[in-house]
Amino acid sequence: MSRNMGSIDRGLRLVIAVALLVAAFGTTMLGSGILYWLALIVAGVFILTALVGTCPLYRIAGLKTCGDC
Template structure:
């Protein structure tokens, strides 16, 4: 599994994950229903892909935001 995400992309995903977790656990905006769980799932996926540097969706559609090191 090769990296296909650049540092900016990874950083933005981590920030979005933290915001989603903050909204889910720190406010009552989402309640405890489907929006709460959806926010947790999206936050987990964003955090995981940011930490490993690989996005399977990017691979499927041919996007690569990292620079090639030749």
């Protein structure tokens, strides 16, 4: 799989993922319902795509945020 995400995009995804994890585990803001689980799922997907450097939705849409990939 070729990369389609730049370093800024990957960094932003990691920051958002950490914020979602803090909101889920560190506060009672999300409770224990659907928002809690949704935050965990989105954070997991963001972490995975940031580490791999490939976003499947970008591939479907034909987007690339990396300069020369």
